[in-house]
Amino acid sequence: MKYVIGVDLGTSAVKVILMNQEGKVCDEASKAYPLIQEKSGYSEQNPTEWVEKTTSALQELVARFDGDVSNIEGISYSGQMHGLVLLDKNNEVLRNAILWNDTRTTEQCGQIYDILGEERLLQITKNPALEGFTLPKLLWVKQYERETYEKAAVFMLPKDYLRYQMTGQIHSEYSDAAGTLLLNVAEKSWSEDVCELVGVDPQLCPSLVASHQFVGTLTEQFATETGLAATTKVFAGGADNACGAIGSGILSEGKTLCSIGTSGVVLSYEERNDRDFEGKVHYFNHGEEKAYYTMGVTLAAGYSLSWFKDTFGKNEDFETLLDGLEDVPVGANGLLFTPYVVGERTPHADANIRASFIGMEASHERIDFARAVIEGITFSLNESIEIFRKSGKKIDTIISIGGGAKNDTWLQTQADVFNATIVKLSSEQGPAVGAAMLAAYGSQWFASLQQCADVFTSEAKAYQPIPENVEKYQELFRIYKDVYVQTKGLNEGLKKFRKN
Ligand SMILES: Nc1ncnc2c1ncn2[C@@H]1O[C@H](COP(=O)(O)OP(=O)(O)O)[C@@H](O)[C@H]1O
Ligand SMILES: O=C(CO)[C@@H](O)[C@H](O)COP(=O)(O)O
Numbered sequence: 001m002k003y004v005i006g007v008d009l010g011t012s013a014v015k016v017i018l019m020n021q022e023g024k025v026c027d028e029a030s031k032a033y034p035l036i037q038e039k040s041g042y043s044e045q046n047p048t049e050w051v052e053k054t055t056s057a058l059q060e061l062v063a064r065f066d067g068d069v070s071n072i073e074g075i076s077y078s079g080q081m082h083g084l085v086l087l088d089k090n091n092e093v094l095r096n097a098i099l100w101n102d103t104r105t106t107e108q109c110g111q112i113y114d115i116l117g118e119e120r121l122l123q124i125t126k127n128p129a130l131e132g133f134t135l136p137k138l139l140w141v142k143q144y145e146r147e148t149y150e151k152a153a154v155f156m157l158p159k160d161y162l163r164y165q166m167t168g169q170i171h172s173e174y175s176d177a178a179g180t181l182l183l184n185v186a187e188k189s190w191s192e193d194v195c196e197l198v199g200v201d202p203q204l205c206p207s208l209v210a211s212h213q214f215v216g217t218l219t220e221q222f223a224t225e226t227g228l229a230a231t232t233k234v235f236a237g238g239a240d241n242a243c244g245a246i247g248s249g250i251l252s253e254g255k256t257l258c259s260i261g262t263s264g265v266v267l268s269y270e271e272r273n274d275r276d277f278e279g280k281v282h283y284f285n286h287g288e289e290k291a292y293y294t295m296g297v298t299l300a301a302g303y304s305l306s307w308f309k310d311t312f313g314k315n316e317d318f319e320t321l322l323d324g325l326e327d328v329p330v331g332a333n334g335l336l337f338t339p340y341v342v343g344e345r346t347p348h349a350d351a352n353i354r355a356s357f358i359g360m361e362a363s364h365e366r367i368d369f370a371r372a373v374i375e376g377i378t379f380s381l382n383e384s385i386e387i388f389r390k391s392g393k394k395i396d397t398i399i400s401i402g403g404g405a406k407n408d409t410w411l412q413t414q415a416d417v418f419n420a421t422i423v424k425l426s427s428e429q430g431p432a433v434g435a436a437m438l439a440a441y442g443s444q445w446f447a448s449l450q451q452c453a454d455v456f457t458s459e460a461k462a463y464q465p466i467p468e469n470v471e472k473y474q475e476l477f478r479i480y481k482d483v484y485v486q487t488k489g490l491n492e493g494l495k496k497f498r499k500n
Helices: 047-064 106-116 118-125 134-144 146-151 158-167 174-180 192-198 220-226 240-246 302-312 366-390 408-418 430-442 449-456 467-497
Strands: 003-009 013-020 025-032 072-079 085-087 154-156 214-217 233-235 256-260 264-270 282-285 292-298 336-338 356-358 397-401 421-425 459-463
Touching: 003 047, 003 158, 003 240, 003 430, 013 047, 013 430, 025 047, 047 158, 047 220, 072 158, 072 240, 072 430, 085 158, 106 118, 106 134, 106 192, 118 192, 134 146, 134 174, 134 192, 154 158, 158 214, 158 220, 158 233, 174 240, 174 282, 233 430, 240 256, 240 264, 240 282, 240 292, 240 430, 256 366, 256 408, 256 430, 264 366, 292 366, 302 366, 336 366, 336 467, 356 467, 366 408, 366 467, 397 408, 397 430, 408 421, 408 459, 408 467, 430 449
Parallel strands: 003 072, 072 233, 256 397, 397 421
Antiparallel strands: 003 013, 013 025, 085 154, 214 233, 256 264, 264 292, 282 292, 336 356, 421 459
16 A cells, blocks of 8 residues: 655644545644744744654654555645745754744835835735735735845745745745735736846746645655665645645535634635635635635734633643533623734734624623634634625535634534535634645646545544524624724734833
8 A cells, every 4th residue: 555645834834644545544743833922922933842742753754654665655735924034055044933823024015015005016026015914924024034034045835945945946936936915826926027126036936836736755854864775756746735635536516625823714616716805805825726715814813812821721732712602592691702813814814903892791601702712713714705796606515624623612603603614624624634635646646636536535423513603693793793894093002012
C-alpha cells in the first residue's frame, strides 16, 4: 500500500495526516505553537518554530508507522495565508513572520489605494487592500524597518518557507500568491505594474508553480531528522482555504464551505475569473488549475472561542468548556457577542472595531457566555453567507470543517443560523486532507482532483435547520448586525487606551 502525507501549517498548530491510496486517514499528529502579540493589533510567529514543530509531528507519525517508509510516496502542504516571511541573500529569516491576523498596516493600505486607486487594484488583484494581506506588510517593513527591508532577497508565505526548509527549493504557488495583492489573479503572474507603482522590487517575488506540481524531494538532513525517505516526492501545496476546499470536495460550481479554524471562512467555488463582487469578498485562485473561489472571512472565529477559553477556563479543554452548551436556549438567555477581538474583515473591513458582550445580567453563567460566543461567531459567518445569497448564489447545503466542526451543538447552530443543511465530513481536517490530495494527485494516483475527492472524502453526518430556531436566529441576527453600528464610535474612543 502507498501513502501520502498532508501537512497543514495552521495558525494555532501544525497538523500532519497520513492517508493511504484508499483515502483512509491512517494516522495524524499535531503540535501547537503560540502567537506573539507584542502590541494591540500585532500578530507574529517565529518561522523556525513552524519547522521545529512540523519536524516533531512528522517524527511522531513516522515512529508509529509500521510499514516501509519508502511507501510514503508524496508530501504536500496547506498553509495559513498571507503571512510575510523575509529571507536575506543567504536565505536566513530576517524577522518574525507578520501574520494574516496582524492589523498594523491600515496606513499602508491607504497608501496602496492612493497609488493604485481602488478600481485598478481590483482589476489586477481582484481584491481590496486589507491589513491582513502580504503587500501592506511588506510596505510596513519598508517604512518602519528599513534596514531589514534592504537586506531582504526574497519574501515567502508560511508554508512555502516550511517547504523550502524541507527541500532546499524556493517557490510560491498561485493559490497563496493570490493573497499577497501582488498577483495578477486572472493572468496568474506577479504584477509588474503593482510592484513598480508601490516600489517593490519584483526580484523579491519567488517563482510560481501550480499546487500539485512536483518541486523536489526531501533534503538528506530533513529525511534523517524525521525518519522519512529522502526520495519522498514533495508537491507545492496550497493556501489553507484552497486546500480546505479541495479536502471537502468543493470542486464544482454551487458548492459552499464553512471553515472554522482560528479564522472563519465561508467559501464558494468559482469557475470564472471575471465575476464582480466589488471587493466585498476575497477572490482567489483555487488549488485546482483554472478554477477560483470567493470567500468572506471572520478574522477571529475559533480564535474568539480560544481567547474565551484561555481567559476564563485556562487549563480546560474545549469539551469541558462547552459542556452543557446544548442546554442553553437559542439566544444564550439574552446575551449577544460580536467576535471582533482582533478587528473584523467581512463585511466590515475594520481593524479598529473590538468585541462586545451585550445584555449581561446577574443570572448569566459562564456557559451562557460560551453559547453567546459560539452564536456570535456563527452570526459573523452568516454575514458572508448573506453577501453570497444577495449576489444570487443558492446556498442550501454547506460543508463544515475545521476545529469548530468538532462540536455537535455548534454544527446544529450553524444549520439554524445559516438556514441550510450542514454536512460534517468523516475528517474535520479539511486543509490537511486537501494537502494529502494534492500529493496523491501530483503522484498521479488519480486523473483529476475530483476523482481523488471521490475516494478521499466522505460525509459523516448532516444537520438540518430546525424551523423554530431559524426564526429566532433571524430576529437575533438583526440585533447582532446593529451592534457593529452602535459600537464603532465607542471603539474609536477606546483605541488610545489599548496596549501599545
Ligand atoms: N472540541 C472543540 N469544540 C469546539 N471548537 C473547537 C474544538 N477544538 C478546537 N476548536 C476550535 O477550533 C479552533 C482551531 O481550529 P483549527 O482548524 O485547528 O485551526 P487552525 O487551522 O487555525 O490552526 C480553535 O481556536 C477552537 O476555537
Ligand atoms: O487570512 C485568512 C484568509 O484570507 C485566514 O483564513 C488564514 O488563511 C488563516 O487560516 P486558519 O489558520 O484560520 O485556518
